Amino acid sequence: MRTRWLWLFLLGAVGLAWPAATQDGGTLDIYFVDVEGGAATLMIAPSGESMLVDTGHPGTVDAERIAAAAADAGLERIDYLVTTHYHLDHVGGAPEVAARLPVRNFVDHGLPTTTELDSNQPLYDAYVETRKSGRHLPVKAGDTIPIAGLDVWVVSSGEQYITSPLEGAAGEPNPLCGSFERKEETYISGGENGRSVGVVVRFGDFRTIALGDLTWNREYELVCPNNLLGTVDLYLTTHHGLSMSGPPAIVHALRPRVAVMNNGPTKGGHREAWQTVRSSPGLEDFWQGHYTVEVGDEFNAPEQFIANFDESREGCTAHWIKVSAAADGSFTVTNGRNGFSKTYAGS
Ligand SMILES: [Zn+2]
Ligand SMILES: [Zn+2]
Secondary structure, three states, X not given: OHHXXXXXXXXXXXXXXXXXXXXXXXXXXXXXXXXXXOOOEEEEOOOOOXXXXXXXXXXXXXXXXXXXXXXXXXXXXXXXXXXXXXXXXXXXXXXXHHHHOOEEEEEEOOOOOHHXXXXXXXXXXXXXXXXXXXXXXXXXXXXXXXXXXXXXXXXEEOOEEOXXXXXXXXXXXXXXXXXXXXXXXXXXXXXXXXXXXXXXXXXXXXXXXXXXXXXXXXXXXXXXXXXXXXOOOEEEOHHHHOOOOOOHHHHHHHOOOEEEEOOEOOEOOOHHHHHHHHOOOOOOEEEEEEOOOOOHHHHXXXXXXXXXXXXXXXXXOOOOEEXXXXXXXXXXXXXXXXXXXXXXXXX
């Protein structure tokens, strides 16, 4: 009898201590892994649960880089792998990542678009084969991804979008919609890019967003006529900073304090995207995965905010950009190349 009371006491003590411990001291850690113009964003909640958004290109190179970030974070598995869409630079690394780290749940938008099947079928087939090792979770806009300690809201999936404001977003009319100009639809703006799974992640007062390669006219749906997303502290440039994504109507409405671009030396980082992000009200800094060769020093950020300067994949040292966010909304960004870091106070 006495033992039983002791156990109840201990359980009660743990129950009381646990939430306080995770809320006070824990951070949401985010690794923007360098996959040279692809995407691979690893998030680790204070609960220890993890979400990897995209896996870079096929083969072992990007998978090794992701595994290195996971090892740095002390992870032995990926709880949720979100594949935004079935393009080479987003789904390609899935088999090799899953070979290195068990994946519990595979999140995606469902069936691939039929217009691009020729090029994407082998990638999709390899992914579906890999997916059998865990649970398949196709998601719709409005769904949540249940990571302990975080709110992860799916805001777009398969060309469907949320229709009501996220928790904490006022859903007010967006004055930037009036000057929005649609871009002509092309093969690239539709198809898989347009079907991207987009997520907004909240940890306490900190919010961030990752929209995969969602394109210009579709991003409009999330913020016009009303801004259903609210604001974010940290913005991952959509579509690697290509000018077919990231209209001011969404970027400026999100009012990011810090932006990170998952570009490569010769991919992404278009002038128009740069200008949009740089002119966003309240933006403090713009961090880059790579120095963009084409645009030169006029557009590239100061050296300490750029993680990689290698111009070819061969021998690229692939440094990450790491973010550690606290529940009060403050966060620190660190450049994996030189250790330069900067802390942004809670908003
Ligand atoms: Zn892409
Ligand atoms: Zn794409």
